[in-house]
């Protein structure tokens with residue numbers, strides 16, 4: 001990761017090389033404590049590190065305070081338009097406040113908020129969205145990646161001037177390329193920790209592809225300290241997508257990676273079915289092993305070279321199992337899932353012993 005400043009959000013640290021934290025946001029009415037608490041717990045259970053909750057009216061402050069006191073993960077207040085509510089959130093125990101420069105613009109309000117945050121050790125996320133940029137910035141730069149960066153950095157300079165240094169930034173558009181460009185520009189211009197995400201991505205697989213396109217590219221460049229995969233869906237799905245993204249880019253190795261060949265006319269057995277059954281069987285296994293399910297011996301063995309366990313097809317009824325490059329047994333394809341699951345703990349120990 002790029003060398004960003006560190007920032008504490010409750011007990012989670014972002015930036016400065018800390019693991020990339022996964023965020024999501026509740027969609028229950030915040031004033032309904034029971035429903036929101038249940039959702040926060042479901043998100044935490046799914047692996048969410050930080051949960052954002054809207055604080056959109058005075059009537060929700062009491063419930064918000066109770067959430068901050070009882071949540072298993074840090075709570076971030078999402079504030080639009082009303083700096084008073086941002087201050088109420090800090091006093092209620094928020095671990096961070098997210099504001100949008102496009103809709104909290106009175107300098108006196110920002111000053112008061114920044115001073116309170118600095119006093120309480122609470123950071124602010126400057127959350128710029130393309131759709132709600134300040135008019136002056138749009139007039140000068142248009143609705144462009146640069147406009148989002150200028151808006152964010154202007155706001156950061158203001159907050160710094162008021163003595164607040166715990167700042168993180170997001171610059172989100174619904175266009176993955178524009179978002180990507182904005183974060184690259186931002187990363188070149190400052191060392192603030194960056195919250196990355198594509199906004200209004202929509203729902204379903206296409207929305208996930210959009211986020212992965214942008215966020216995956218950024219993470220490979222070392223850009224991004226915390227992320228949200230925004231989806232029009234159950235927020236738990238955002239967390240699952242965020243975790244899978246971190247796994248896909250190699251930033252989390254807390255799972256069994258079931259690789260497999262794409263199958264072709266040489267495939268000797270049911271690679272597709274066995275891969276699916278194996279993925280399901282190891283879904284909650286945290287060993288960082290690679291298992292390759294390969295359809296034939298022609299290319300299979302060589303291509304499974306870096307797998308810890310490789311299943312290589314011989315005939316319709318026979319597969320060989322290789323462990324750390326050595327042939328260990330010949331089985332029927334029906335026996336593969338059970339055999340591989342049985343091998344995982346031993347292979348993990350063997351690898352640990354090898355690595356000292």
Ligand code: SF4
Pocket residue numbers: 261262263264265266267268294295296297298299300303
């Ligand atoms: S490993 Fe064999 S079966 Fe699988 S895609 Fe390659 S050649 Fe085809």
